[in-house]
Amino acid sequence: xxxxxxIRAESWPLARPFAISRGVKTAADVVVVEIVEEGVRGWxxxxxxxxxxETVETVIAEIEEVRRDLEGDIDGAAxxxxxxxxxxxxxxxxxxxxxxxxxxxxSVAELCGLGDLKPEITAETIGIxxxxxxxxxxxxxxxxxxxxxxLNAEDIEARLDAIRKNAPDARLIVDPNEGWxxxxxxxxxxxxxxxxxxxxxxxxxxxxxxxxxxxxxxxxLCADEALHTSADLDRLxxxxxxxxxxxxxxxxxxxxxxxxxxxQEMGFGIMVGCMVGSSLAMAPAVLxxxxxxxxxxxxxxxxxxxxxxxxxxxxxxxxxxxxxLWG
Numbered sequence: 557x558x559x560x561x562x563i564r565a566e567s568w569p570l571a572r573p574f575a576i577s578r579g580v581k582t583a584a585d586v587v588v589v590e591i592v593e594e595g596v597r598g599w600x601x602x603x604x605x606x607x608x609x610e611t612v613e614t615v616i617a618e619i620e621e622v623r624r625d626l627e628g629d630i631d632g633a634a635x636x637x638x639x640x641x642x643x644x645x646x647x648x649x650x651x652x653x654x655x656x657x658x659x660x661x662x663s664v665a666e667l668c669g670l671g672d673l674k675p676e677i678t679a680e681t682i683g684i685x686x687x688x689x690x691x692x693x694x695x696x697x698x699x700x701x702x703x704x705x706x707l708n709a710e711d712i713e714a715r716l717d718a719i720r721k722n723a724p725d726a727r728l729i730v731d732p733n734e735g736w737x738x739x740x741x742x743x744x745x746x747x748x749x750x751x752x753x754x755x756x757x758x759x760x761x762x763x764x765x766x767x768x769x770x771x772x773x774x775x776x777l778c779a780d781e782a783l784h785t786s787a788d789l790d791r792l793x794x795x796x797x798x799x800x801x802x803x804x805x806x807x808x809x810x811x812x813x814x815x816x817x818x819x820q821e822m823g824f825g826i827m828v829g830c831m832v833g834s835s836l837a838m839a840p841a842v843l844x845x846x847x848x849x850x851x852x853x854x855x856x857x858x859x860x861x862x863x864x865x866x867x868x869x870x871x872x873x874x875x876x877x878x879x880x881l882w883g
Contacts, residue, residue: 559627562590563619565612566601568834569860575684577708577735578607584832584859587615589647591626591655598655600840600882602647603804603831603855607781610643618644632656632810641785641807649808650840654882664883665843665876668813673876676845678869679704679729679852682719687711691718698723701872704757704852708735712744720751729850731757734781738767741777749774755827755850757800758782768795778827778850786815789822798825798849803841812844825849832858835866839877842867 568584575581590599604610619626622638630638632652639645657664665673681704682693690705697703703726705719719728730748736759748756758780760768765782778798782788784805792799799819806812816826828845829852830838838853845851853874856862868875877883 558593560590560592561619561623561626562592563616564588565616568862570832570858571860572858573683574681574832574858576706576731577684577733581832584834584855585612586833586837587612587619587643587647588836589619589651591648591651593655593659596655596658598651598653598658599836600647600650600654601833601836602643602650603833603837604643605804605831608642608805615642615644615647618642619648622648632808636807636810639807641805641811643804643807645807646803647808649810650803650882653809653840657883658879663879664809664840668809668843670843670846673842673846675873675875676842676848676851676853677701677872678854678874679850680854680857680872681706681852684708684715687714687718690715691722694719694722694726698726699872700726702727702729702850704728704854705730707732709737709740712740713747716748716751716753728753729755729757729852731780732759734758734761736760738765738771741768741773742771745771745774755798757827765795773797776825778825780829785811786818789815789819789824792824793822796824798827800827800829800852801844801848802829802831803837803844804831809840809843812841816844816848827852829853830855834859834863835877836863836882838867838874839882842874842876843883845874 604615679702680700755776757778762782776797779796780800783799826848827850
């Protein structure tokens with residue numbers, strides 16, 4: 557058995573600049589991995605994330621280091637110990653899943669024992685801007701069932717008031733991307749609850765979240781940057797109510813599904829999220845998102861143009877991938 561490994565970088569321009577508390581993005585820079593065996597191609601996409609000391613160059617280098625293994629007969633189970641969790645392993649793991657599904661004439665969902673996949677409501681994200689700008693964007697998205705609001709520590713109430721005014725019926729979740737303090741979390745909890753915010757995602761720095769332990773928040777607190785793999789779960793208990801599973805953090809679908817199962821057993825609510833990437837990056841995450849309390853897989857909706865074919869995002873929902881995309 558011989559395999560060919562193909563790695564390439566791609567850049568996908570965004571439809572508009574996307575601001576979070578850490579900075580502004582204008583493009584999604586991704587790495588695509590293809591594993592071809594006897595004419596059958598499995599492929600996948602990852603999104604290197606600077607917050608985790610990843611760049612396109614470092615991710616490609618990490619995959620190149622194990623090229624010999626990947627062009628041999630390594631499978632997804634062995635991959636978990638060969639590579640560390642992160643974007644590089646995610647692309648390889650999901651490409652191997654896609655390859656196996658195509659080789660066996662089945663689907664990744666069936667291989668994982670998930671059965672028929674169902675559409676899930678996905679959040680649509682509003683980046684940081686002035687209250688007027690964010691309110692105007694909310695008006696454009698007012699028919700979306702679920703809105704995710706990026707915030708920093710400034711103008712919290714003015715921004716959210718503008719959004720609620722212009723999208724009165726939408727469910728709301730808020731993501732400060734580590735930009736708040738425990739004091740802000742404590743002081744804004746009642747306001748957030750009253751305006752209809754359901755969940756607050758990683759409000760404080762992941763390495764400085766012990767202060768959350770003493771807060772009785774009326775809004776569910778969700779770990780994002782503080783949570784990568786199932787090894788992190790024990791230290792999150794008592795600080796967070798939910799966890800955000802992202803395949804670029806877990807290092808692929810294999811660990812994402814294991815993490816989801818363990819987290820549910822420990823009583824955590826499940827959110828499945830994403831970095832900003834194309835439909836190819838979201839497709840495997842749809843499997844992990846089945847039945848999740850909150851799904852946030854709108855990355856392709858932020859792009860100027862998505863892959864063709866891409867995922868179906870009609871009616872505020874993300875629909876399962878078709879085989880000609882992935883899985």
